[in-house]
Amino acid sequence: xxxxxxxxxxxxxxxxxxxxxxxxxxxxxxxxxxxxxxxxxxxxxxxxxxxxxxxxxxxxxxxxxxxxxxxxxxxxxxxxxxxxxxxxxxxxxxxxxxxxxxxxxxxxxxxxxxxxxxxxxxxxxxxxxxxxxxxxxxxxxxxxxxxxxxxxxxxxxxxxxxxxxxxxxxxxxxxxxxxxxxxxxxxxxxxxxxxxxxxxxxxxxxxxxxxxxxxxxxxxxxxxxxxxxxxxxxxxxxxxxxxxxxxxxxxxxxxxxxxxxxxxxxxxxxxxxxxxxxxxxxxxxxxxxxxxxxxxxxxxxxxxxxxxxxxxxxxxxxxxxxxxxxxxxxxxxxxx
Amino acid sequence: xxxxxxxxxxxxxxxxxxxxxxxxxxxxxxxxxxxxxxxxxxxxxxxxxxxxxxxxxxxxxxxxxxxxxxxxxxxxxxxxxxxxxxxxxxxxxxxxxxxxxxxxxxxxxxxxxxxxxxxxxxxxxxxxxxxxxxxxxxxxxxxxxxxxxxxxxxxxxxxxxxxxxxxxxxxxxxxxxxxxxxxxxxxxxxxxxxxxxxxxxxxxxxxxxxxxxxxxxxxxxxxxxxxxxxxxxxxxxxxxxxxxxxxxxxxxxxxxxxxxxxxxxxxxxxxxxxxxxxxxxxxxxxxxxxxxxxxxxxxxxxxxxxxxxxxxxxxxxxxxxxxxxxxxxxxxxxxx
Numbered sequence: 300x301x302x303x304x305x306x307x308x309x310x311x312x313x314x315x316x317x318x319x320x321x322x323x324x325x326x327x328x329x330x331x332x333x334x335x336x337x338x339x340x341x342x343x344x345x346x347x348x349x350x351x352x353x354x355x356x357x358x359x360x361x362x363x364x365x366x367x368x369x370x371x372x373x374x375x376x377x378x379x380x381x382x383x384x385x386x387x388x389x390x391x392x393x394x395x396x397x398x399x400x401x402x403x404x405x406x407x408x409x410x411x412x413x414x415x416x417x418x419x420x421x422x423x424x425x426x427x428x429x430x431x432x433x434x435x436x437x438x439x440x441x442x443x444x445x446x447x448x449x450x451x452x453x454x455x456x457x458x459x460x461x462x463x464x465x466x467x468x469x470x471x472x473x474x475x476x477x478x479x480x481x482x483x484x485x486x487x488x489x490x491x492x493x494x495x496x497x498x499x500x501x502x503x504x505x506x507x508x509x510x511x512x513x514x515x516x517x518x519x520x521x522x523x524x525x526x527x528x529x530x531x532x533x534x535x536x537x538x539x540x541x542x543x544x545x546x547x548x549x550x551x552x553x554x555x556x557x558x559x560x561x562x563x564x565x566x567x568x569x570x571x572x573x574x575x576x577x578x579x580x581x582x583x584x585x586x587x588x589x590x591x592x593x594x595x596x597x598x599x600x601x602x603x604x605x606x607x608x609x610x611x612x613x614x615x616x617x618x619x620x621x622x623x624x625x626x627x628x629x630x631x632x633x634x635x
Numbered sequence: 636x637x638x639x640x641x642x643x644x645x646x647x648x649x650x651x652x653x654x655x656x657x658x659x660x661x662x663x664x665x666x667x668x669x670x671x672x673x674x675x676x677x678x679x680x681x682x683x684x685x686x687x688x689x690x691x692x693x694x695x696x697x698x699x700x701x702x703x704x705x706x707x708x709x710x711x712x713x714x715x716x717x718x719x720x721x722x723x724x725x726x727x728x729x730x731x732x733x734x735x736x737x738x739x740x741x742x743x744x745x746x747x748x749x750x751x752x753x754x755x756x757x758x759x760x761x762x763x764x765x766x767x768x769x770x771x772x773x774x775x776x777x778x779x780x781x782x783x784x785x786x787x788x789x790x791x792x793x794x795x796x797x798x799x800x801x802x803x804x805x806x807x808x809x810x811x812x813x814x815x816x817x818x819x820x821x822x823x824x825x826x827x828x829x830x831x832x833x834x835x836x837x838x839x840x841x842x843x844x845x846x847x848x849x850x851x852x853x854x855x856x857x858x859x860x861x862x863x864x865x866x867x868x869x870x871x872x873x874x875x876x877x878x879x880x881x882x883x884x885x886x887x888x889x890x891x892x893x894x895x896x897x898x899x900x901x902x903x904x905x906x907x908x909x910x911x912x913x914x915x916x917x918x919x920x921x922x923x924x925x926x927x928x929x930x931x932x933x934x935x936x937x938x939x940x941x942x943x944x945x946x947x948x949x950x951x952x953x954x955x956x957x958x959x960x961x962x963x964x965x966x967x968x969x970x971x
Contacts, residue, residue, distance in 0.1 A: 325885065450866035451883060458865035485865050490852045497854045498862050504844035505837045509876055516826045518833045524875025526834050528958040529794035529821050530786035532871030537944035538937075539860025539868070540845055545925050546937050547787060549661060553925040557918050582893050589881050589889040601874075601882045608873035608957045615951035621944045622864040 315340055315376060316478070319391035319416075321384055321408060323350040325357065326425050327397035329453025331378070332361030334393075336454065337482035338373040343380055344387035351380065360606055361454030367610045368455075368483065370631045384408065385415035393478045395447065397425040405434055413439040421475045423447035423461075427499050430492040431464040441466045445475055448496050449484070452602075455609050457485040457623055460496045483630045485623075513588070514581050520588040536612055537622045651676055651712060652814070655727035655752075657720055657744060659686040661693065662761050663733035665789025667714070668697030670729075672790065673818035674709040679716055680723035687716065696942055697790030703946045704791075704819065706967045720744065721751035729814045731783065733761040741770055749775040757811045759783035759797075763835050766828040767800040777802045781811055784832050785820075788938075791945050793821040793959055796832045819966045821959075849924070850917050856924040872948055873958045 318334040320327050323345035331354055335341045343354060358378075365372045381387035388394055394416060398408050405424060412422055422444050424434055435441035446462040459479050463472045476486040489496060495503060512518050518526070534543050541553075548556030593601065616624025654670040656663050659681035667690055671677045679690060694714075701708045717723035724730055730752060734744050741760060748758055758779050760770055771777035782798040795815050799808045812822040825832060831839060848854050854862070870879050877889075884892030929937065952960025 325883070450870075456866050456869060458862060460862065485861065487854070487858050487861055487865075489854055489858070493848075493851070493853050497848055497859060498866055500844050500848065501841050501859075501863070502867060504840040506876065508836050508840035512829075512833055512836065515829070517829050518823070518825055520877035522823050522825070523833060523837075524877050525821065525823055526794060526796065527837070527871050527875040528873065529823075529962065530792050530834055531838060532868070532873075532875070533792060533945055533948055533959060534786075534941075535863050535868030536872035536948055537864065537868070538941055539856075539863040540842065541856035541860050541921070541925050542928060542937065543941075545929065546934055546941060547661070548934075550934055552934070553922045554918065557913060557921060577893060582890065585877070585893060586889045589877050592878060593881065598882055598884075598886055598888070601878065604955075604957060605870075605874055605879075605882060608952065608955050609869055611951040611955050612869055612872055612948055615947040616944065619940075619944050619947045621940060623869060626865065 316393070316481075317342060317391045318478075319381075319387040319389075319394040319412075320344070321387055321394060321396045321412060322398035322425075323347070323354050324397065325353070325451055326449065326453060327395070328354040328357035329361070329451060330395045330397060330425070330449065332358045332454040333449075333482050333484065335376045335378055336361050336365055336373070338376050339482065340376040341378050342387040342389070342391060343378065344382075344384055357452075357454070360452065360602070364455050364606060364610050367614050368627055370635070373634075384411040388412055388415040388420075391416065391420060393421045393423070393475070395423050395425060400426065400428060402429060402433060405429065406437060409434060409438060409444060413443065418443060421445065421471060421478060423475060425449060428495050430494060431462055431467065432492060435464060435466060442468060443471065445472060446492075446496065447475060447479065447486075448498070450498065452606065452609070455606060455613070457483065457626055458498070459484045459486050460498060461486045461488045462492050462496055463488075464492055480630075483627070485626050510577065510581065510585075513585055519591075520585055521592040524592065537616060537619075652729070652817070653678060653727045654814075655717075655723040655725075655730040655748075656680070657723055657730060657732045657748060658734035658761075659683070659690050660733065661689070661787055662785065662789060663731070664690040664693035665697075665787060666731045666733060666761070666785065668694045668790040669785075669818050669820070671712045671714055672697050672701055672709070674712050675818065676712040677714050678723040678725070678727055679714065680718075680720055693788075693790070696788065696938070700791050700942060700946050703950050704963055706971070709970075720747040724748055724751040724756075727752065727756060729757045729759070729811070731759050731761060736762065736764060738765060738769060741765065742773060745770060745774060745780060749779065754779060757781070757807060757814060759811060761785060764831050766830060767798055767803065768828060771800060771802060778804060779807065781808060782828075782832065783811060783815065783822075784834070786834065788942065788945070791942060791949070793819065793962055794834070795820045795822050796834060797822045797824045798828050798832055799824075800828055816966075819963070821962050846913065846917065846921075849921055855927075856921055857928040860928065873952060873955075 317340040320331045320341055320343045331341050331343050394412050396408055398404050418440055424446050426446055431446050435444050438444055445467055448460040450456040450458050461475055472488060479486045509523055544556050545553045613624060616622050617627055620628055653676040656667045656677055656679045667677050667679050730748050732744055734740050754776055759781050762782055767780060767782050771780050774780055781803055784796040786792040786794050797811055815822045845859055880892050881889045949960055952958050953963055956964055
């Protein structure tokens with residue numbers, strides 16, 4: 300047991316761990332909900348006026364989702380609204396930073412975190428784009444800082460990409476994974492650090508192509524969304540890219556598929572060689588088409604729909620013991 | 636009613652339409668299952684030795700899926716195994732070509748189809764890559780040929796991209812859409828023709844990025860699949876790319892999101908500027924990692940899992956009346 304864990308353990312008969320959440324918004328609040336609803340105590344700090352309102356709304360969303368995700372819902376941890384980063388970090392074994400995506404902001408916040416915490420605490424950043432080695436520049440203890448990149452909504456989607464640099468000891472990454480598993484998340488530890496990690500690189504490639512398609516008038520935003528949700532979106536909720544293509548290769552398998560589709564890489568099937576200019580005209584077109592799709596529904600209504608849908612999909616996948624559903628079943632078995 | 640429809644109608648009291656399926660395999664057989672199980676008569680032609688075995692296996696898969704997709708399963712149409720393209724096309728109001736992805740093969744087959752059919756028949760190609768105008772080169776009647784691009788498994792996934800060239804009359808495209816709707820598919824008529832249409836362009840962009848990630852050792856094929864299925868795969872089964880980002884923009888909406896993430900287009904978040912070389916070393920790495928993922932499961936086992944999962948997801952989405960589930964509910968209401 301680490302010193303910080305000992306501090307947590309003093310507070311009760313069973314070991315209740317404490318996470319510090321630095322920076323709220325949708326992502327930071329999602330992390331707070333994830334830890335709290337899985338029984339961790341949470342110390343939360345965000346100086347912005349709106350932070351607490353968003354936090355409580357997100358926790359409430361997470362609370363509604365829990366019964367579908369767990370066979371027995373754990374007792375919630377305690378929430379403490381901290382006065383400062385140092386106040387939030389006190390006694391935490393895990394710190395999650397979710398401040399704006401600006402390197403100088405993140406480095407300053409990480410510095411404040413490290414000033415206030417022990418060397419054995421896991422300090423993780425939610426950054427979408429920066430590599431651990433970029434965050435570590437000028438840090439007090441580079442070896443303590445990793446990336447733990449989640450997906451919105453954090454209280455519902457289990458994935459977290461865990462990324463270390465060469466300076467981080469494997470023991471720290473492993474401890475981070477154990478903590479994340481204890482809040483029912485699926486840590487995937489990447490083999491190397493690259494800007495935007497894995498998921499967001501895949502998304503960015505597809506996003507750039509989608510911008511071209513809208514710009515060139517091939518499809519509207521609504522049509523692209525329909526195309527995704529009525530075809531490969533359904534496939535990818537239950538089998539990934541490579542397993543889907545393995546099956547597409549038929550009895551001849553993956554090698555056959557690759558040899559058959561390898562030549563496409565040379566074909567003009569994407570505008571990959573170029574990057575669309577997101578100018579006012581394209582922004583206006585996307586905003587107009589997106590407004591039409593939403594048909595007057597507010598963001599809150601869309602979030603409610605999304606959460607109900609994700610809960611229904613995860614329940615269906617739990618019954619099939621497949622993909623994220625298989626993962627949740629395993630988590631439930633482990634916790635019993 | 637067209638001449639060809641009159642021919643079909645003569646065969647019974649109610650109008651039973653006939654589709655000709657030229658070229659089998661997984662896609663052509665999926666089309667045959669789609670039409671047959673939705674009450675159309677099907678005339679099927681594929682000269683290869685294995686074609687009938689695959690056809691019957693795919694129809695059987697489709698049959699098992701139907702009760703989850705329909706409130707009342709329609710009476711199946713009749714299947715006729717034709718001796719030639721001309722034999723298959725006789726009496727069909729809709730012809731679907733699914734031969735290998737080689738332009739000279741497709742043009743020759745389309746020529747045989749047009750030699751044997753009336754000018755008012757819809758002639759659609761399943762091509763993943765070619766544009767209608769490419770297929771139409773040297774055709775008997777360019778204005779009759781469109782693309783109707785489905786997604787595997789065709790009997791389960793509702794999406795079909797419908798693409799015309801400037802030579803095709805809107806009436807033909809509209810008739811194609813009506814036929815496709817009658818077999819419970821969702822036709823999305825694109826605004827312009829481009830190589831690989833929309834869905835496969837999005838997939839190709841993501842696929843190229845995924846190949847880089849495997850090549851550079853950032854993630855294995857299994858990790859990439861886990862990342863997809865535990866995060867944005869779940870999101871995209873129920874809300875598309877743009878609607879998801881609209882919500883991510885929060886109360887400030889789509890414009891805010893675009894302005895916030897616009898700069899990322901300039902960042903090194905993908906290797907979009909370059910194309911990976913799918914050499915022997917990369918093929919071997921992917922094949923080995925894919926074998927490890929499959930853990931001994933055959934393609935048939937993987938197909939069974941996929942179909943059960945897709946059925947469960949579609950049922951869950953029908954209950955939420957969302958995305959492809961809302962579409963199926965609408966189809967069911969329309970058919971009652």
